[in-house]
Amino acid sequence: MKVYLDNGATTKVSDEVVRAILPYYKKHYGNASSLHDFGAKAKEALEKSRKIIAQEINADPEEIVFTSGGSESDNLAIKGIAYGNKKKGNHIITTKIEHPAILGPCKELFLEGFKVTYLDVDKNGFIKLNQLKKEISDKTILVSVIHGNNEIGTVQDIEKIAKICKKKGVYFHTDAVQSFTKEKIDVKKMNIDLLSASSHKIHGPKGIGFLYIRKGVNIKKMLYGGRHENDKRAGTENIPGIVGFAKAVQLDKKLKQIKKLRDYLIKRIEKEISDVKLNGDRNKRLVNNVNISFKYVEGEALLMHLNDRGIAVSTGSACSSQSLEPSHVLVAIGLKHEDAHGSIRFTLSRYTTKQEIDYTVRELKKVVKLLRDMSPWKKGINYEAKEGDHHGY
Numbered sequence: 491m492k493v494y495l496d497n498g499a500t501t502k503v504s505d506e507v508v509r510a511i512l513p514y515y516k517k518h519y520g521n522a523s524s525l526h527d528f529g530a531k532a533k534e535a536l537e538k539s540r541k542i543i544a545q546e547i548n549a550d551p552e553e554i555v556f557t558s559g560g561s562e563s564d565n566l567a568i569k570g571i572a573y574g575n576k577k578k579g580n581h582i583i584t585t586k587i588e589h590p591a592i593l594g595p596c597k598e599l600f601l602e603g604f605k606v607t608y609l610d611v612d613k614n615g616f617i618k619l620n621q622l623k624k625e626i627s628d629k630t631i632l633v634s635v636i637h638g639n640n641e642i643g644t645v646q647d648i649e650k651i652a653k654i655c656k657k658k659g660v661y662f663h664t665d666a667v668q669s670f671t672k673e674k675i676d677v678k679k680m681n682i683d684l685l686s687a688s689s690h691k692i693h694g695p696k697g698i699g700f701l702y703i704r705k706g707v708n709i710k711k712m713l714y715g716g717r718h719e720n721d722k723r724a725g726t727e728n729i730p731g732i733v734g735f736a737k738a739v740q741l742d743k744k745l746k747q748i749k750k751l752r753d754y755l756i757k758r759i760e761k762e763i764s765d766v767k768l769n770g771d772r773n774k775r776l777v778n779n780v781n782i783s784f785k786y787v788e789g790e791a792l793l794m795h796l797n798d799r800g801i802a803v804s805t806g807s808a809c810s811s812q813s814l815e816p817s818h819v820l821v822a823i824g825l826k827h828e829d830a831h832g833s834i835r836f837t838l839s840r841y842t843t844k845q846e847i848d849y850t851v852r853e854l855k856k857v858v859k860l861l862r863d864m865s866p867w868k869k870g871i872n873y874e875a876k877e878g879d880h881h882g883y
């Protein structure tokens with residue numbers, strides 16, 4: 491049996507999406523900027539797709555800027571606002587639990603002389619609104635807070651966060667790559683100025699995403715060339731990708747079914763395996779995310795043994811899973827390094843079945859037992875790691 495429980499990393503492209511895309515490779519392959527009929531057909535598909543995507547977050551179509559994915563959208567938001575508002579200030583506020591696509595540009599800007607504040611989170615992964623209020627100064631130009639966390643699934647109250655930013659006259663950006671279509675988002679009601687999303691997390695194609703930029707937001711473009719995308723991002727539009735993204739948005743439903751299976755998986759693990767801990771908030775979490783620390787085992791070993799049994803999961807975010815450092819998100823919520831190393835993320839999709847979850851729990855029980863039987867870290871045996879001891883086993 492093959493069980494794919496790594497939908498936070500990427501998803502399978504649905505059949506309906508593949509069918510919607512194909513004509514735009516084979517027949518309507520024009521450049522949306524061309525003046526002939528081929529171009530007009532592409533342009534028509536582009537604007538129709540833009541409208542569908544805008545509607546999903548209650549934006550106006552002109553406010554959607556297509557990009558190559560979540561990483562580009564995050565980079566454009568952070569750097570574009572920083573460079574576009576340098577005269578106003580040089581201070582950016584973000585959190586300790588952001589995706590590297592936010593942390594990376596923030597670090598670069600810091601090296602260029604910008605000031606960056608990283609907000610703490612509590613043990614469930616929520617930022618503290620009082621800390622945010624305190625940190626905003628007259629030099630602050632942007633606050634960027636992830637909506638649904640890619641590792642622990644915690645969903646922040648972005649409406650409250652955005653309200654604070656609006657009151658202080660500071661732009662608010664949210665990385666909604668994991669939450670888009672899974673959580674209700676209304677950019678107007680919620681006062682969101684910028685929002686990143688990506689197609690390959692919702693059964694759409696890879697290499698396509700968007701940045702929502704509220705009308706009137708002062709942002710500097712990062713890619714120069716033609717005047718595509720409202721002159722905010724140059725490059726011939728990826729029409730098949732955009733058409734597929736819009737189709738995926740229309741299809742990404744069945745949230746109740748996913749949530750039910752998520753809770754079933756959590757319940758069974760907690761009931762049938764000892765010494766486990768759910769990471770992230772139990773209630774305000776992404777419908778498809780389960781992140782569990784298994785004491786006395788090593789996450790990578792667990793992952794490989796599950797892989798041998800046909801089950802795909804991840805340790806930490808896809809990008810950091812090849813590093814030996816414990817996940818910065820798990821450390822930020824206060825996990826000891828050895829517990830962070832023993833954490834596994836299971837991310838479900840609308841294609842996940844109960845049979846797959848039953849099989850996963852059955853194999854997981856066997857693997858955890860196998861690894862714990864071998865582990866010198868078993869209960870009572872020198873379990874406590876020393877401070878700063880990253881890889882004690």
Ligand SMILES: Cc1ncc(COP(=O)(O)O)c(C=O)c1O
Nearest residue numbers: 559560561589591640667668688
């Ligand atoms: C929260 C978050 N932001 C950004 C990204 C990057 O998106 P993309 O893979 O489309 O570049 C990811 C992907 O894992 C993510 O989970």
